[in-house]
Amino acid sequence: MNQISNLYQKNEKFILGSNNEWLTNLRNKILEKIDDLGPPSKKNEIWKYSNLSHINDTRYEPSNEILKENETLNEENEIDYINGKYHITEKNKKNLNINFKDLGESLIDLKNFFYNENETQLNDFVIDINTIFLSDGLYISTKENKENYLIINYKNNLDYITNYLRNIIKINKNSKLTLVENFNYEKSENNDLNIYNNFILEKDSELEHIIIQNLNLTSRLLYSSHAICETNSKFNQLSCQLGSISAKNRHLSNLIGINSQANHNGIYFGKNKQYIDNKTKVTHKSENCQSNQIYKGILNEESCGVYLSNTLVESQAQKTNGYQLSRGLLLSDKSKLYNKPQLKIYADDVKCSHGSTIGALDNNQLYYLQSRGLSEKDSQKLLIKAFCKDVLKNINDKESLKKIELQIDKWLNKKNDKQYS
């Protein structure tokens, strides 16, 4: 029996939904599969660039804090996860446009999301682990025809705990949601987070999803998201990665309805020995759809970045418009970036392209700025910010942009963080 089965059996009673027979059966099936396949290894193409010392070090240390305190001062459109447990306040409950339900209590209705037969779910170790150890989550849905704003803050105040979370978020017909997720473990150390978010964008709906990840350098993150986009819907995502000693982000979307759109934007910053592993994939399953996958990385010191992008155009998805761009800025000789764009096209009337560049700051540009009286450091900062600009311009939410710019400034001015041990 492997370490994961052991951990699971020891802790089964704490795990969300353990009294559901179908879920227990599913978990056992996944455990068997993991046993058969063995741990992820570099021999397998999908793990080739991953930080396996992180992926293969599964921990389960839930927080002992049982009570859900209602003490947060959040407004009706802001909720917290603290130590791996969500906190919904009376104010949140009064929000008429966004409905919050406990994931455990909604399991029967959400069975499909666990069983998703398609390639992504049953084949992914990180999501499998999430399914096995799931500790808390929410089922969030927006009211039809309304425009909404939701902030989710992930915070911890206990050291050495692990959080396995899942949110299922449904953007109902003709409604619009701006969802901002803030990951910020300021008051704790050595935390592991595995989070999986599912989005369903119904007809004519819109989701702008902004992730601001600024975990400390003693924490590790596994983040997966999966969006299903119906007719005329638009999914616009920005993943801004600043923290965590090892982060693996995987964002997939399926364009299942005609005229739907998915944009995966990302900027990631590395320093120290940070490992930032990103993957995006868009599957075009319908006609007239658009997708953009645009990631930019700024890597300093001994940090390592990975970006794998993928566009899959199925045979029925005519008139697809797909674009992929990866750009990397290496600020030190020891930083590294692995880039790999992929394109699989089974339809014939398709416009797809991709580009990628990796390089250092341009000396002539630095010289120009310095010759105007800017110090070397300030010139570098200005060029780094300029580098991020055409990713950030794809985001509409001004509040988040301000926050992100502030965080970037902080990143540019700060050094020497405590690292994972």
Added chain:
Amino acid sequence: MLEIKDLTVSVEDKIILNNFSLKINQGEVHAIMGPNGSGKSTLSNVLCGKDNYKIKKGEIIFKEKNIFELSIDERAKLGLFLAFQYPVELPGVSITPFLKTAINSKLKSLGKKEIDSLEFAKKVREASEYLGISKEMLKRSVNEGFSGGEKKRYEVLQMTLLNPDLTILDETDSGLDIDALKTVSKGVNRLKRKDNSIVVITHYQRLLDYIIPDFVHILVAGKIVRSGDKNLALELEKKGYENII
């Protein structure tokens, strides 16, 4: 203002400037003319502190300071300004905030407080109108997609706002149409004071009808081979380099 003594500079073991000497006093305008590859831009870049040159010998004193002890930005803040022959494009660096940062870093080094936003806006508006730079252009990124002439106007706009003590105009006339040549020259002339100096690098005598030099130097193979007044440029125009040295 500036004194260059016996300066020898090489790039990749090739000597570019060879025992070059030049003295420029406050209030003077000097023109430097010379064939392609004679070292004019190299001289400008060595003055500004670009680092891929090897200084083999010589010294440069700018405003009583040994320039080699100063970094690129310190030289700029001390009052040196180079209008580049080929201004580099800076995608994503917006013009206006960049100008403001540049002005403020100079003010800061002088121990003065930052420029007031209204005053700054007014200055930019006035100077760009004078130089024929449109409002739309000011919303773009520095030099990105600018035409040759637009880049040169923008260099002079920066000169106007930074108000340097010593300006080097490296072929600022190339790329400018006939009308623009006049406006930009006027733009430069109105910045002329008794206590600042200008070096004009050009291939064409025509520019010197507008920006009238006190001295004209002819640079060949990294050395000044002849100096004279503005008439030397006229003579050069008639005879060409071969017959003038």
